[in-house]
Amino acid sequence: MSSTFYLEILTPERKFFWGDVESIIVKTPTGEMGILKGHIPTVAVIDIGSIKIKKDGKWFEAVLSEGFMEVKQNHVIILVDTAEWPDEIDENRARAAKARAEERLQRRRSEAEYIQSKAALARAMARLKVKGKYN
Template identity: 35%
Template sequence: MAAAFQLDVLAASVPFFRGKCVSVVIPTTDGEYGVLAGHCNAVGAVTAGELQFETEEGERRRAAVAQGLFKIDGDRVLLLLDAAERPEDIDVNRALRAREEAEEALRQKHSMAEYQLAQGNLARALNRLRVSGKM
């Protein structure tokens, strides 16, 4: 049996998951960052994407996550995220509407700030659709 470590995922200061895991794959600005027990200490940025982890019992879980931070310290991994959603909790119709609204906002000629906001909204909507399996 693989060695386990403590994984704490907090989304907007609310516990999303707390428990023992044998692996976690974190979406980061540099790509996917895999962690197993005994990993060296590290701190980094989480980007919108798919979080994947395997519990001590062998259950594989996934979540659509928004940006945040991660910290690996000894046998504990802490993720502080703006948001996290299980695939079954994603409102696909809402995500589709958000994608359409963001795409329309990108077609409009607005300020750079509005353009960047629309890009972020589009990325979040596409991520939610991908994790939900509806894309």
């Protein structure tokens, strides 16, 4: 009996990942959430951070931005704004984005700018964390 389920990760620009996997771990606003075959149907918010994917006994990691996940019977669909493998991350660009976000957080001109700056900082930090693991 197979212990896999079908995973699709979609962004507005591309079909980032598709295929049978053994397990995933995603970041949600309340913490990490693990999914195995036979997980109960659910819908969850995806937070900025990494996704860990176990396929053929090996773990792979990528960075996801905000989005949603739907778990159905042995099929998981993740819809996010962006998704990147470690080799797609430009470390210098991520460092520059981190510095810009930190500078904007210091200014705090409006609530909207504060929220946008926190999200930009979270994206940059997630990219740097995952990129650092695979250098």
